[in-house]
Amino acid sequence: MTARMMKTEGTGEKADLLSSLAQAREFLSYTCRELSEEDARKRSTVSELTLGGLIKHVTAVERNWTDFIVNGPDSAAAKTDYTQMTEADFARYADGFRLLEDETLAGVLADYRAAAEETTKAVEELADLSLAHELPETPWGDGGSWSARRTLIHIISETTQHAGHADIIRESLDGQKTMG
Template sequence: MTDTTTHAEPTTDAQGGPAATGERADLLAMLDKHRHFLRLTTHDLTDEQAGRRSTVSELCLGGLIKHVTAVERGWVDFILEGPSALGDFDAMTDADFARRADEFRLLPGETLAGVLAGYADVARRTDELVAVLPDLDASHPLPKAPWFESGARWSARRVLLHVIAETAQHAGHADIVREALDGAKSMG
């Protein structure tokens, strides 16, 4: 006999928020995988180690976490608010560029635990939004910037794919920084 009972999808996630299903669950699972690898590169580090540059670049592990947090927050704001959420790149001042550069550093008074907690908050917000967003095809025009195609629009889906790619790319950077720091590898 064939079981024809339908099984309802879960309606809440582990934190009691709405659960994503289907394509949304797939997107979030991939994002969570790369978030995990990024966070893993900071395992058992002190604040001093998380702020140390281990290559000739400006990158440090705490700074990479801060940057990915800011990127994810900004793109989720874009999904909700449109291009104004990302700012006017033509109007950026030297001070604005300096603040962006500080995203890549663990500044005095900042801790690894603090930046990881901030990242967890942003991740939770993203996950909750993706679960309830009415339409992944909803789009906004991209703001004018030299790195965006003129007149382009990005859907919520495209934004999520971009956040996944950005997170994966920086998880790779973090793996290199960590290995140069103390020989530890997150993948291998």
């Protein structure tokens, strides 16, 4: 079984949102329990997704959006010019969805736990969840701005969606399920 994700304590909106995120993280990471390195890399559906790759992707997504909450226009995501990406840039992006030769499932799970701690700390230190930043321009977005609250909800949604993907992949691999 995987090490448990950081649980939050307290009451109020921040605690509720962080608790929801912690639960989604737990479902995602639990899906990888007692999994071999080979199975962490194995595609079990027609998609390119693997369990190790999903953990790695969700870690990167959480870090990017947490950076956006804290740094807004100065975040790495806001400074990325997606229109200038090269084939090599897209290849590096694709590597974010799979375990590379020098990576292990234990390593990406540990990195995921570290990202969880970073996000929790950043959100707990926020003075106001209404603090908003302009969204970076992306090929898939329509501009506007998001509050820290909306960005945190997006992190929860992304994590929950990928936890569902992970459950399907795991069940296809060996019949194990997160729930049920």
